[in-house]
Amino acid sequence: MVRAGLTAERLALAGAELADEVGFEQVTVSAVARRFGVTVASLYSHLRNSQDLRTRIALLALDELATRAADALAGRSGRDALTALANVYRDYAREHPGRYAAAQLRLDPATAAASAGVRHARMIRSILRGYDLTEPDQTHAVRLLGSVFHGYVSLELAGGFDHSAPDTQETWTRILDALDALLHTWPPPDPRPAPPPPPTPR
Amino acid sequence: MVRAGLTAERLALAGAELADEVGFEQVTVSAVARRFGVTVASLYSHLRNSQDLRTRIALLALDELATRAADALAGRSGRDALTALANVYRDYAREHPGRYAAAQLRLDPATAAASAGVRHARMIRSILRGYDLTEPDQTHAVRLLGSVFHGYVSLELAGGFDHSAPDTQETWTRILDALDALLHTWPPPDPRPAPPPPPTPR
DNA sequence: CTAGGCTGCCTAAAACCTTTAGGCAAACGC
DNA sequence: GCGTTTGCCTAAAGGTTTTAGGCAGCCTAG
Numbered sequence: 001m002v003r004a005g006l007t008a009e010r011l012a013l014a015g016a017e018l019a020d021e022v023g024f025e026q027v028t029v030s031a032v033a034r035r036f037g038v039t040v041a042s043l044y045s046h047l048r049n050s051q052d053l054r055t056r057i058a059l060l061a062l063d064e065l066a067t068r069a070a071d072a073l074a075g076r077s078g079r080d081a082l083t084a085l086a087n088v089y090r091d092y093a094r095e096h097p098g099r100y101a102a103a104q105l106r107l108d109p110a111t112a113a114a115s116a117g118v119r120h121a122r123m124i125r126s127i128l129r130g131y132d133l134t135e136p137d138q139t140h141a142v143r144l145l146g147s148v149f150h151g152y153v154s155l156e157l158a159g160g161f162d163h164s165a166p167d168t169q170e171t172w173t174r175i176l177d178a179l180d181a182l183l184h185t186w187p188p189p190d191p192r193p194a195p196p197p198p199p200t201p202r
Numbered sequence: 203m204v205r206a207g208l209t210a211e212r213l214a215l216a217g218a219e220l221a222d223e224v225g226f227e228q229v230t231v232s233a234v235a236r237r238f239g240v241t242v243a244s245l246y247s248h249l250r251n252s253q254d255l256r257t258r259i260a261l262l263a264l265d266e267l268a269t270r271a272a273d274a275l276a277g278r279s280g281r282d283a284l285t286a287l288a289n290v291y292r293d294y295a296r297e298h299p300g301r302y303a304a305a306q307l308r309l310d311p312a313t314a315a316a317s318a319g320v321r322h323a324r325m326i327r328s329i330l331r332g333y334d335l336t337e338p339d340q341t342h343a344v345r346l347l348g349s350v351f352h353g354y355v356s357l358e359l360a361g362g363f364d365h366s367a368p369d370t371q372e373t374w375t376r377i378l379d380a381l382d383a384l385l386h387t388w389p390p391p392d393p394r395p396a397p398p399p400p401p402t403p404r
Numbered sequence: 405c406t407a408g409g410c411t412g413c414c415t416a417a418a419a420c421c422t423t424t425a426g427g428c429a430a431a432c433g434c
Numbered sequence: 435g436c437g438t439t440t441g442c443c444t445a446a447a448g449g450t451t452t453t454a455g456g457c458a459g460c461c462t463a464g
Contacts, residue, residue: 029452040450041453044451049451109361136368143363151353155349161345165338165341170338174339208441232421244442247440252422
């Protein structure tokens with residue numbers, strides 16, 4: 001009986017490949033076992049359960065993405081850094097849609113805190129050093145950038161922009177132009193009376 | 203034998219409630235059957251399969267969301283319309299996280315075209331009538347607004363903003379301020395040489 | 405170099421979800 | 435009232451998840 005040499009890391013990597021091929025939703029402990037030519041039960045020596053597998057794939061994706069982002073940011077600042085980072089996210093999602101989906105998995109707080117997610121937040125913040133923002137505006141801007149990057153990439157990947165006319169590449173470029181301009185002239189709070197608070201769910 | 207009075211619509215509604223309670227991922231044909239006190243097989247007279255159930259929940263959510271959005275937009279324009287629409291998305295996601303997640307389900311093109319998704323696109327575009335944008339900038343702006351709304355709401359819901367300091371309500375308001383300002387002064391294309399095209403996946 | 409133990413993958417089995425096929429009884433139309 | 439349609443049922447097969455227990459390959463010690 002030849003041993004397959006399974007490890008949690010190898011399983012996560014195989015799961016990531018599978019996710020890119022058939023979608024993160026379809027990644028299952030059984031499917032990964034099949035890919036290794038091994039019975040399902042064998043995987044449970046390496047994984048606590050199927051959520052554990054999904055979590056490991058998510059962590060792998062977050063880490064890969066952070067590494068690419070760090071590489072892209074090296075030596076750049078201001079608008080160059082902004083577009084470089086934005087393109088890392090977009091390109092990664094196009095090359096590895098399954099892994100990108102995995103990176104959106106909701107992690108429990110402890111796992112999230114130990115993940116590469118915090119590196120992502122720091123990198124977005126580092127971009128803002130090229131603009132003249134102080135706290136708390138810097139945090140607002142970090143959240144805006146995160147929202148635009150994630151929102152755009154998700155919608156584009158989901159085919160949300162397929163119907164209408166202009167090329168998505170053109171839109172992407174113009175959005176980055178707009179963000180750059182916005183960060184240069186970050187507006188002060190609007191002086192009008194605060195709107196009534198939103199209906200908070202009970 | 204008392205009939206339960208199942209219809210596809212009722213099943214979708216029950217599925218939506220279930221999604222809000224336990225998460226869209228956990229919504230299963232079996233769970234919905236259980237909720238009606240009925241055997242699983244009975245549901246297959248009303249649903250083609252489990253994907254059909256999920257799709258119906260997604261369509262229900264998209265429709266509810268579009269109705270709320272239309273109500274909120276009535277009689278408003280410019281910045282008021284912008285914040286009203288944005289708050290509809292955010293509030294809906296907070297009140298109905300499961301349905302909001304369902305609304306992100308990837309639909310096949312035909313279903314998507316017949317869904318309330320197109321109403322959403324039209325409403326975002328209607329907001330831009332309050333600003334001075336012409337095509338193709340209007341489409342770019344529609345995509346930016348969609349990205350920010352969806353991206354922010356997703357990240358907030360996923361707990362992505364839980365760690366850092368400023369209140370998310372404050373950030374949300376300031377982001378809407380910033381978008382309003384940006385739409386008033388939508389920048390022309392950056393004249394610098396176009397970046398090399400992104401590595402397109404083969 | 406061989407004996408022991410550890411580890412890795414196995415078989416077996418229970419629980420649950422999905423989906424199809426076929427049956428019986430309630431509801432509806434005439 | 436009678437027949438047809440329809441709605442929910444039982445039965446069953448196939449897939450995924452997870453646990454328990456076993457056997458053999460590999461590593462280490464003597």
